[in-house]
Amino acid sequence: MKKKWLWPVIIIVVLVVIFTMSYNGFVSAEENVSQSYSQIETQLQRRVDLVPNLVSTVKGYASHEKQVLTQISDARARLAGAKSTPEKAKANDALTGALSRLLVIQERYPDLKADKQFTQLMDELAGTENRIAVSRRDYNEQVATYNKKVKRFPGTLVASLGGFHEKDYFKSSPTAKEPPKVNFGEQQ
Amino acid sequence: MKRTASLLLVLCFLLSLPLHASASGQSIPAPQGDLYVQDTAHVLSAAEKNELLSLGRALEDKTSAQLAVLTVPSIGEMNIDDYSNKAYRAYKLGTKKQNNGVLLVLAVKEKKIRIEVGYGLEGAITDGKAGRIIDEDAIPSLQAGKTGEAITKTYRTLAKEISKEYSGEKKPEPKEKTSLPWWAIILIVLLIFLDIKFLGGFFTFFLLSLLRNGGNDKRNGGGGSSGGGGAGRGW
Structure with a gap:
């Protein structure tokens, strides 16, 4: 028992090391979250950019489907203007719903369906939609990891000291996954 | 005293470990042999398989990009887009830095085909182009019941598109040669x-023994990832 001072020093050093590691863990978890969020934003923006081309292509073949085209343009405008994460998720769902009506319409216009540019635009849009789905999943996974860190016991102390707060998930409304109901008589 | 202290240290260390919410790659078959051809649905003939294997190998040697095909009997409840993305991420096609890979997925029972493009090749094979390649090279053969032909044709076109992207570029750096100083x-x-x-x-x-294990010639994924680019079709 010659070195009574040794244990307190060791404990303090260990605590400092743990605090630093934990703090750095929060920083990189938060960085992962914002990185995945920017992926979503890129894809949402791409979608917003693609829609006008699509609308003008469809107009060339099916100009009297005004209602669907207006709905798409409106939903696009809402997505372009959305600010917060839940707002964006909602606007994006609305656009998905409006766009899926196009899939029903195209069956009635063989010329439109055969148009190379239309096919390409639909592929680009489908790809973008899929990228949004993937990046949303990635984002939500990162948020889950981060939130768990923030809420669990030892980390929660560091989180409150370092000013790390829980983050929003990018939620998709459950109704957006159902196919839209469109009345065309013979089609459902 | 000493033991409790070291126990405490271990405990602290365990608590500070990051927790990973791992995404399970359920029902994606583990790669066998060279990664380029994973024909678990057995739709390719031996000759076709060998052709694609050597094509994939040559492509990777020339460009560092990895092009693979995965055929499965069924994808179950999953949709082809999610399945392909999970499979791509499980196989880690392309280099970690460039993410330059492409995975062609074919589900026999569901009659679905998809080209999944890694982040790094999204410029070379855009979604529109991927869709066109499927429409032109795969769908006609698939509708005629020639699944093997559909895959080989699509694979060849994809290989051509990828090497086009890399033409005019100098060869990828050979794996770093370490020259040791005499001392x-x-x-x-x-x-x-x-x-x-x-x-x-x-x-x-x-x-x-470590070197022997690491030094075998089987081709594996290079650590690349995909964000869901590409296109899919049913037939």
Whole structure:
């Protein structure tokens, strides 16, 4: 028992090391979250950019489907203007719903369906939609990891000291996954 | 006293470990042999398989990009887009830095085909182009019941598109050659000598066995990822 001072020093050093590691863990978890969020934003923006081309292509073949085209343009405008994460998720769902009506319409216009540019635009849009789905999943996974860190016991102390707060998930409304109901008589 | 302290340390260490919410790659078959051809649905003939294997190998040697095909009997409840993305991420096609890979997925029962493009090749194979390739090379053969032909044709086109992207670029750097300075060689020889003399060559054999395991010629994924680019179709 010659070195009574040794244990307190060791404990303090260990605590400092743990605090630093934990703090750095929060920083990189938060960085992962914002990185995945920017992926979503890129894809949402791409979608917003693609829609006008699509609308003008469809107009060339099916100009009297005004209602669907207006709905798409409106939903696009809402997505372009959305600010917060839940707002964006909602606007994006609305656009998905409006766009899926196009899939029903195209069956009635063989010329439109055969148009190379239309096919390409639909592929680009489908790809973008899929990228949004993937990046949303990635984002939500990162948020889950981060939130768990923030809420669990030892980390929660560091989180409150370092000013790390829980983050929003990018939620998709459950109704957006159902196919839209469109009345065309013979089609459902 | 000492033991409780070290126990405490271990405990602290365990608590500070990051928790990973791992995404399970359920029902994606583990790659067998060279990654380029994973024909678990057995739709390719031996000749077709060999052609694609050598094509994939040549493509990777030339461009560092990895092009693979995965055929499965069924994808179950999953949709082809999610399945392909999960499979791509499980196989880690392309290099970690460039993410330059493409995965062609075919589900026999669901009659679905998809080209999944890694982040790094999204410019070379856009979604529109991927869709066109499927429409032109795969769908006609698939509708005629010639699944093997559909895959080989699509694979060839994809390989061509990828090498086009890399044409005019210089070859990827050969895996770094380490030239050791003379004193390091002497040091290593000395260490091996000491190891054999006093430890019976324990470390030498251990390191050699590590090298043997890592040095086999099977082609694996390079660590790349995909964000869901590409296009899919049913037939």
